[in-house]
Amino acid sequence: MVRYEYRCPACGPWTVALPMGAADARRTCPTCEEPSPRRWSAPLLNRMDPASARERLREEASRDVPEVVTSVPPAARRRVPSDHRQARLPRP
């Protein structure tokens, strides 16, 4: 079970424990029954290294609110080999 956080416009934040991946983008507030949007947070991220936590949060947010790009991302830079003999090796 994972604790998911929602924010009611009238009552404030509240949490609910659900199976992983079962959280909806909106849930009814248990107090006033207003539809409440989900707050994107990941519990226990302070125990992970910051890079993993950032990617995990980004991955989870992209399920419902994917990032939209307006142009093609630039190509990755090719690594320059430190040994000149590596330049003669066959390429895949």
Ligand SMILES: [Zn+2]
């Ligand atoms: Zn409420």
